[in-house]
Amino acid sequence: MTCAPLAAALVAGVFAAALAAQPPRTPDGKPDLTGVWQGGSTQPGPWAEANAGLGVGGTGRDPNAPVVASSNDRPAGREGAPYQDWAAQKVLEAFNRRGIDDPTGRCLPAGIPRSVMLGLFPQQFVQTPTQLVILYEYMSAFRVIPFGTSHPDDMLPSYMGNSVAHWDGDTLVVDIAGFNDKTWLAGTGTFHSDALHIVERYTRVSKDRIDYEVTMEDPNVLTKPWVLRSSLMLREGTRLQEYVCAENNLDLDRYEQLLRNGVDFTRN
Amino acid sequence: MKGVRLVAGVCVAALAALPAAAHHSFGAEYDLAQPITLTGVLTKIEWTNPHTHIYLDVTDDQGKVVSWQLEGYPPVALHRIGWKRDVTMKVGDRLTVTGWRARDGGNWGHSREITLPSGDKMMFGPPAGTGDGGGAPAVDVR
Numbered sequence: 001m002t003c004a005p006l007a008a009a010l011v012a013g014v015f016a017a018a019l020a021a022q023p024p025r026t027p028d029g030k031p032d033l034t035g036v037w038q039g040g041s042t043q044p045g046p047w048a049e050a051n052a053g054l055g056v057g058g059t060g061r062d063p064n065a066p067v068v069a070s071s072n073d074r075p076a077g078r079e080g081a082p083y084q085d086w087a088a089q090k091v092l093e094a095f096n097r098r099g100i101d102d103p104t105g106r107c108l109p110a111g112i113p114r115s116v117m118l119g120l121f122p123q124q125f126v127q128t129p130t131q132l133v134i135l136y137e138y139m140s141a142f143r144v145i146p147f148g149t150s151h152p153d154d155m156l157p158s159y160m161g162n163s164v165a166h167w168d169g170d171t172l173v174v175d176i177a178g179f180n181d182k183t184w185l186a187g188t189g190t191f192h193s194d195a196l197h198i199v200e201r202y203t204r205v206s207k208d209r210i211d212y213e214v215t216m217e218d219p220n221v222l223t224k225p226w227v228l229r230s231s232l233m234l235r236e237g238t239r240l241q242e243y244v245c246a247e248n249n250l251d252l253d254r255y256e257q258l259l260r261n262g263v264d265f266t267r268n
Numbered sequence: 269m270k271g272v273r274l275v276a277g278v279c280v281a282a283l284a285a286l287p288a289a290a291h292h293s294f295g296a297e298y299d300l301a302q303p304i305t306l307t308g309v310l311t312k313i314e315w316t317n318p319h320t321h322i323y324l325d326v327t328d329d330q331g332k333v334v335s336w337q338l339e340g341y342p343p344v345a346l347h348r349i350g351w352k353r354d355v356t357m358k359v360g361d362r363l364t365v366t367g368w369r370a371r372d373g374g375n376w377g378h379s380r381e382i383t384l385p386s387g388d389k390m391m392f393g394p395p396a397g398t399g400d401g402g403g404a405p406a407v408d409v410r
Contacts, residue, residue: 047348070394072293073402080408088407095405098295102399105292107318120345120394137344187406241344248316251292258297263371265296 023170023204026127031170031204033125033132036240037232040119044208047122047238071110071118072099072188075228081190087221094189096267100255103183107245109141109159111183112176112198113214117230122238132165132172137240151177157194159183174200185216186228193220208234291318291342294368295400298378302369306336306377310361315343315353322357322379322392324365338365338379340392349391361385368396 024032043050074080083091094101104110110118121138132145145163155162155178162178176198184190201213210232217225258265294300308326320340325333340346343353350356357363364383370376379393 048350051349070398070402072399074404074406081406083407088409091407092405092409095401098400099293100296102292105399120341122348188401190406238348241347243317243342243344245291245318247318248314249318251297251318255293255296258372261372265371 021206021208023207026129028129030127030129030167031172032127033172033202033204033210034127036122036124036235036238037210038119038122038235038238039115039212039232040117040230041233042209042231044233047235050233050235071114071186072102074187078228081185081187082223082226083221084223087191090191091187091189094191098265098267099188102188104139104245105249105251107139107249108182109139110136111159111179111185112161113186113200113212113216113228113230114184115139115141115160116200116212116214116232117186117228121243122235122240123232124240132174135240137243139245140243145174151175157181161196161198168201170203172202174202176200185226191221192216192218195220291399293400294378294394294396294398297370298368298396299371300368300396303366304369304377305364305366306338307362307364308336310357310359310363311335312359313357317342320346320392322363322365322382324363334375337376338367338393339377340379341394346392351390351392356390357382357384365392367393 026032038047038050041050080088081091099105104114109115115136115138116123118138121136123137124135126133126135130147132143132147134143134145136142141160143160143163145165147165147167149164151162151164157180158178159180159182161176163174163176165172165174167173177196179192179194179196179198181192181194181196183192185192195218197217199215201211203211205211212230212232213227214230215225215227216222306324306326308324310322311325312321312323314321320343322338322340324336324338326336327333341349347353362385365379366381367377367379370378378396380391380395381389382392383389
């Protein structure tokens with residue numbers, strides 16, 4: 001007898017919760033991706049809470065840390081990246097040098113999809129009816145992504161590429177071309193050529209979460225398209241701040257100094 | 269019970285999926301096989317990018333004071349996990365720092381956790397292995 005009101009209350013509560021979790025929409029009815037996001041995470045909540053106790057970063061080989069991945073690691077649970085044999089050897093060489101050739105170690109922009117999937121730094125999406133602007137705290141990089149247009153025919157090769165987007169239902173599809181060949185894709189040594197072409201799919205599946213799928217094509221180094229999936233989590237209350245990587249970058253000199261002093265840190 | 273189990277499962281998956289950035293190679297500079305725990309007096313903090321550094325005067329077994337340099341997260345990352353510059357820790361504070369020593373055996377290292385004078389522990393640097401490529405290359409090489 002007392003179950004019916006309780007059940008009704010439960011249903012109403014679940015319904016209200018479901019409504020609150022719905023992805024917001026812009027006045028023109030499109031999903032609104034606006035917000036500050038943390039790449040690669042599946043943990044909801046404000047930044048400090050979502051990252052409490054973990055320490056953001058690392059591979060989990062610290063016995064005191066949970067298993068977490070860094071953007072230099074092989075993406076978890078994936079088959080090997082589909083590199084052509086000669087190119088796979090080059091990726092392996094970079095791995096054996098423990099990633100000291102990482103372009104971000106020189107404070108260069110991290111490129112795509114690395115900038116999207118890394119978790120230590122937030123990224124802010126600002127969506128208008130005609131474009132999406134993404135600001136990356138990491139390396140102070142940005143993307144201006146117009147909707148419903150094609151790439152210009154005079155693209156200059158760049159670290160972050162030239163992005164254009166269109167809506168496929170509730171998914172924003174971003175096409176990126178015009179890359180230089182100076183970034184790593186996902187994992188140590190994952191180089192590419194300037195023929196790189198990327199298609200990203202952003203789907204805001206709930207208020208808190210964007211599902212991210214990225215397809216990388218590069219006929220010069222890959223044997224087939226390389227597809228990775230990840231997610232971005234809303235970080236309400238987080239604000240982007242200044243990160244000037246070149247301020248006091250000691251690492252390159254240290255690598256050289258260690259090698260000069262006979263400290264062989266390479267994998268054999 | 270079913271609901272509880274489901275929530276627990278989701279939490280485990282979430283912990284396992286958290287990724288990160290890496291500015292440089294842990295494994296090139298630091299040695300996973302040389303974990304260190306240092307207790308000493310904070311003499312200087314460099315709130316700089318891409319990494320902060322703290323300097324700690326540590327008295328060794330012979331009574332000699334040795335200055336250690338320890339690296340940590342960039343200031344923005346520390347700020348977001350609750351560090352307050354010039355408030356959370358100050359020059360003169362006695363701290364205990366865990367981390368890993370440099371490969372060359374010098375008095376410098378990579379910090380992980382700091383125990384403050386209050387006894388509170390706070391993360392100051394990422395786990396070992398950040399940025400050096402992890403356990404396996406991105407490619408399957410035959």
